Each structure stands twice: as structure tokens, then as C-alpha cells.
Amino acid sequence: MRKPCCDKQGNNRGAWSAQEDQKLIDYIKTHGEGCWRSIPEGAGLHRCGKSCRLRWINYLRPDIKRGNFGxxxxxxxxxxxxxxxxxxxxxxxxxxxxxxxxxxxxxxxxxxxxxxxxxxxxxxxxxxxxxxxxxxxxxxxxxxxxxxxxxxxxxxxxxxxxxxxxxxxxxxxxxxxxxxxxxxxxxxxxxxxxxxxxxxxxxxxxxxxxxxxxxxxxxxxxxxxxxxxxxxxxxxxxxxxxxxxxxx
DNA sequence: AAGAAGACCAACCGCACTGAA
DNA sequence: CTTCAGTGCGGTTGGTCTTCT
Incomplete structure (x- = not known):
């Protein structure tokens, strides 16, 4: 089967810090959502692209509605x-x-x-x-x-x-x-x-x-x-x- | 007050699909 | 046609918070 994309050594895992969030937000604000693979490098993040995508989609996107479900x-x-x-x-x-x-x-x-x-x-x-x-x-x-x-x-x-x-x-x-x-x-x-x-x-x-x-x-x-x-x-x-x- | 159990949720993992080479 | 990289999705895990005993 395919190799996982996140097998790169040295990548951070686990919870995201505020700094990492900010880096990702800043990068996407200026460059937009594009090639997720290149985002970590471009943003200076030690994360795999998949992880960045997940963080953005599930948490950082500006249109995310948080809080209880109606x-x-x-x-x-x-x-x-x-x-x-x-x-x-x-x-x-x-x-x-x-x-x-x-x-x-x-x-x-x-x-x-x-x-x-x-x-x-x-x-x-x-x-x-x-x-x-x-x-x-x-x-x-x-x-x-x-x-x-x-x-x-x-x-x-x-x-x-x-x-x-x-x-x-x-x-x-x-x-x-x-x-x-x-x-x-x-x-x-x-x-x-x-x-x-x-x-x-x-x-x-x-x-x-x-x-x-x-x-x-x-x-x-x-x-x-x-x-x-x-x-x-x-x-x-x-x-x-x-x-x-x-x-x- | 403290430990155990339960609840919640962010993040990870593996697989499938698509499209380019 | 085949292979492979990139991406998206659903399932699962594990950490943290809350409630119960």
C-alpha cells in the first residue's frame, strides 16, 4: 500500500501551538490554500501537509462556526x-x-x-x-x-x-x-x-x-x-x- | 478531597480516489 | 495502460476535562 505522507522524521505531532496556528494562518492568508505538501515548508512549520490541512479545515478556517449545535x-x-x-x-x-x-x-x-x-x-x-x-x-x-x-x-x-x-x-x-x-x-x-x-x-x-x-x-x-x-x-x-x- | 469513570474533541492513521507523468 | 504523488474522507486514538463515588 501507499506510504503514509507523514513518515518524515522530525515533524511535530500532537497538539498545535498558537505560534504554529499563526504561521499557518499567515501563510494561507497570503498564499491561499494550495498544495498542502508545500505549505509546511513555506510556512516554516515542522508538520506534514496533511496535518496542516486538517488543522486549517477543522479549526483555523475563518468561517468555522464553533460552539454548541443548535x-x-x-x-x-x-x-x-x-x-x-x-x-x-x-x-x-x-x-x-x-x-x-x-x-x-x-x-x-x-x-x-x-x-x-x-x-x-x-x-x-x-x-x-x-x-x-x-x-x-x-x-x-x-x-x-x-x-x-x-x-x-x-x-x-x-x-x-x-x-x-x-x-x-x-x-x-x-x-x-x-x-x-x-x-x-x-x-x-x-x-x-x-x-x-x-x-x-x-x-x-x-x-x-x-x-x-x-x-x-x-x-x-x-x-x-x-x-x-x-x-x-x-x-x-x-x-x-x-x-x-x-x-x- | 481524591481517585475512578465517563464524556468530549483534536489529531492521527489508513485507505480510496483522481489526475498527471 | 500503469504508476505514483497529492488529496480527501471516515474510523480510531489518546489527552484533557467533567462528573460521580
Missing amino acids: HDEEDLIIKLHALLGNRWSLIAGRLPGRTDNEVKNYWNSHLQKKLINMGIDPNNHRLNQILPRPRAEHAAPVMATSTTTGSKNNVAATKPKKISNGDSTDRVSDTETCLEDENEESMVTQQAATSCSSSIHIDLNIAAPASPGQRTTFENKQENCKWGKTSSTVVTDPSSLPTLLLFR
């Missing part, structure tokens, strides 16, 4: 996850100012637990057979309070190892979307979007994400028709799916 953002993530699975960059693309890493972390640390508490399997967004018994004072679904479940280990335990069979479409196989069988995804997403209750009005067409210039592999695949699966049936009425609780 209620509608949460709602949107859940809905998008139901549609798209673990395609975090796509999901993040619909949330202005949010990064894929942030969305992913929020999902793993908050939303999974929330869904579990609501009796919904976060992997496929289906209603679980056995609902967790709500506490008397919390008859309605509520935000996950501090529970003993859902620790890092528990979360990890729910995640099967990545299946690497060379078929990139299977990269989301561990968290199948409830609409996984769709091959007319954009159509379905539109339908789902219209069936969302909602104060949230979004365009769920699979198109260029909110952040300009960012083109995902997923979208490339879309364009190249590599989604490939043609055998599955198209569910034209999402309301017929018993699983899409959140779209009612």
Missing part, C-alpha cells in the same frame, strides 16, 4: 445521517460553518445516545424492538442525560470494523442508511426533505456542498455514475418506510 442543526444531522449514512463531509456540507470532524464527533458523543434513548437504532434509524423504558419523569423522549451506556467503548462496540473489499460504495456499509437501497438518491432525498416536518428548509439535492470549491469523492462518484447499484428498488414513498420516524 436544535435544528441536530435535527438536520439526524435526518441527513438517515439519508446519507456516515458520509460526514456531505452532512457537514449542509451545515454552514461545521466541519465533518465536528459533526462526526457530535454524532458519536451526543446524537447516537440521544437516538438510543429514543429507542431508535442510530445505525439504521429504525425503531428498536425493545424500547428503553423511559423513566417515569421522562415519559416523552428527552435529551440523553448522563447515562452509563454509550461510553466510548460502547459506541465502539456498535461499530463493526470497516469492510474493505475494494468497493468504495461499501465504505458506508457499517452504518447503513435506512435508504441504503436507493439508487436514485437525490430524488429520494428530495422526497424525504419534503416529508420532513419542518421548520428546516434545505435543499437536499446531492450537489456541490456549501463550502465552495470542495468536491467530495462521493460527488465525483455521483457524477461518474459509480453509485452503480441498479438492482435495488426505488421506494417512492418514504412514508411507507416504518423506519423513518424522524421524517414524519
